[in-house]
Amino acid sequence: MCLGIPGQVMAILDEDATMAEVEISGVRRAVDVLCVAETGRPLSSLVGAWVLVHVGFAMSRIEEDEARETLRLLAEIGELDGELAIMRASDPDRASPEPTRA
């Protein structure tokens, strides 16, 4: 729960509710992006950006290289699979039922 997992913003689901579809290691889910929104810019400016996702909330924008290294690390220390499994199992609103590629 404490480690952020990198994901890429794929689409904005609801501008007013600050919800975006984020792909996290092949799993797509709805993520709250309020904390990484840029003042005065539409959320669509986030599409394509990499973010650190903590328990369903994007908390920091990161570079793609950093994102890939962090994913590698999380997989290596055995933290990634469990998080992805619970993410798949517990997301009632998830945007796509099966893992998809960007």
Next chain:
Amino acid sequence: MRFVDEFRDPALADRLFSEIARVAERIGRTRARPVTVMEVCGGHTHTIFRYALDARLPGNVEFAHGPGCPVCVLPMGRIDDAIAIARRPEVIFTTFGDAMRVPGAKGTLLQARAAGADVRMVYSPLDALALARANPDRQVVFFALGFETTAPSTALTVLRAAAEGVGNFSIMCQHITIIPTLRALLSQDDFAVDGFIGPGHVSMVIGTRPYDFIATDFHRPLVVAGFEPLDILQALLMVLRQVAAGEARIENQYARVVPEGGNPAAMAAIDRVYETRPTCEWRGLGSIAGSGLGLRPAWRAFDAEQRFAVTPHHVADPGACRCGDVLTGRIRPPQCPAFGASCTPDCPSGALMVSSEGACAAYYQYQGLKGAA
């Protein structure tokens, strides 16, 4: 050396270890006792054991494993409170998976589920809110755990529930804050820690300025670090260089994620939804003033403890466990008499054995690897 092969850049790791040894040797000429550096965050603890970083440290440098694992500091009485709520027939009790196996005096949430309580693991508080929308005839309670890393997500979920008028959603708020706890540790007379590796993701939210008192009031260095093994080694070197020079500053090794001012939107959400509790109990550490967050009066309608008339109560920590001494750096996990005997990852009695980020569980899981290093 089998572990360094797994590093992103083994050559850089070698250079960092050499430089750490050089600075440690310089410090060793000026003092007899070892340099103790506390990694505050449980994620760092896990990485240190996973990569056996301590196995290659010079003899006079050691890690102390700090209190930054929110699951590990969950007091038994709070687990009992959670179970009392979860057992109500109208309740769907939702929690992060990490909290399922933490023992209270009356068992775990996992055992409560086996006995018929509707306890469900969720990835996000948003998933708990969605369950509330989908089950209007049930009461959905979210067990809100964690430091400033997860406190904003609970706060934003409460605001969302309020805006949507989801009346059957509430939270059991057990959010805690790291700054008062570091101050409490530093105020203990026998706290033999020379410097800190600061938490990366808490700092991503709060920034680096809240740590300033550690340098100014307690003259200890703190370096905020990322989660790669190389991040931790680099941060350790930065702490040791300050110790060698007699300096105490707050530095940021993880600037690629941690801005000096933190995340303003996340801090605003925390400020809007929570107030500081007068005191908060930590497993192993006792009560620490100002270290817990509760809902502000405006949001009390979402407070599960009010809704179900649960009063927080206290249960003494298990007698054989010395979690508190491990959390304050006085002993290392294997020095606890319960470690590996009455307390194992399969059957934990102390909370440090429950989460993979707890010092005892990490030590237990990887000590064989360390021995082979």
